[in-house]
Amino acid sequence: MQFNRILQKIIRTGVGKSRYWMAIIGLGVAMLLILVALQVHTDFNELLHGSRNQNERADYLVVNKLITNDMMGKPELTVFTPEEQKDFEAQPFVEAFGAITAAQFNVKLEADQLGFSTLAFFESVPDTFLDVKTEEWKWQAGQQLLPIMVPRDFVNMFNFGFALGNGIPQFSEKTIQSMTPQVVISQGMQQGQFIGKIAGFSDRISTVLVPQSFMDWANKAYGTGEVKLPSRVVIRVKDPSSIELRDYLEKHHYSTDNEKTKYNKIRGIVQTIVSVVGFFGLILLMFALLVFSMFIQLVISSCKKEIRLLVTLGTAPARLQRYLLGQLVPVYFVTGVIALAVVAVAQWWASGVLEKHGMYVAPWPGVMTIAATVGILLLVYIVNWRTVRKEIQAHT
8 A cells, every 4th residue: 555655654654753752662661660550559558458368466565655744643644534535445457456454463473494584564465366276264252273374475585585594494385384473452451362374375475464354353453443544554456567557556545566566667768669660651651652643643743645646646644543543552562561561570589589578479470469460551551642633634
């Protein structure tokens, strides 16, 4: 077809060729940036929420109020009021909420097997927040055997701190669980003795726990008998790295274990980087679409006399449109496939590297990334189709 040769001649001219390749390169880089941003976002979400990457300990947070100089000596300012508890529990990022009950009496532990006697403290939480499930975790009035749950960190501190520093043998968890320290609780002239039994070691809550039933009874028998407001609460959250959770804690001056919420800082950094990369990708995509439009306008404007002649000789404008699109569609389709292939190779490599460090992501691009590829190519096609149609109509 004569028109084909004319069009090819125009494309090979200096200006046309430079704009043509500028558009192709711009489209390729833009697609690559957008796809990388989307895939990084997908991978980061999978690392945080994927079933293979779940960290049960990180889902539970013990929260208390930040103690300031103005609050010193004023314990009433450090407790959670009923309104504060209700508001906290109603937050969308909270899946479960429980108050930590503190002892209103003195506690003394005497462990002859471990070679020490020390003052201690007891707290209790609802059983649903415990990470150690055992049939021993129960107590009723009149029972002398008192189940106790201690943090695993306490065991490590004893073995690698207290024991080594005082020439005391180190003990395994199994040995510690077989011991029965004497527990003395008192308030004023009242005193009670119990036989302690280590029921388990908690990785979730860093405090010495006793069953809720014992705490309620002991507070009534040895304490004031009044239900006091909690100074600490425990929550189960959907996502410890949630920006909403971080903002809520900061707004209300609440504090928790920063180690468990450190990922919200990482997430903020990743989201910022992803947003910046995605933004530049969108800018480059708009630039590529603009250059494509200019290239099409240049081609059609440069051969408008020939186009009019072909139309006069009986060539339908629709046929000219199809030909021009037929020259462009394969090029940006191949560009899109290459960009997706680069992302796929990078994803496969990243998946292998992360797996070696105990983190898991899919070895192939996500559905969002593939859908974005199709969407961008469709957008480019629509823009080019409208430009070709407009320019052909304007010159026929």
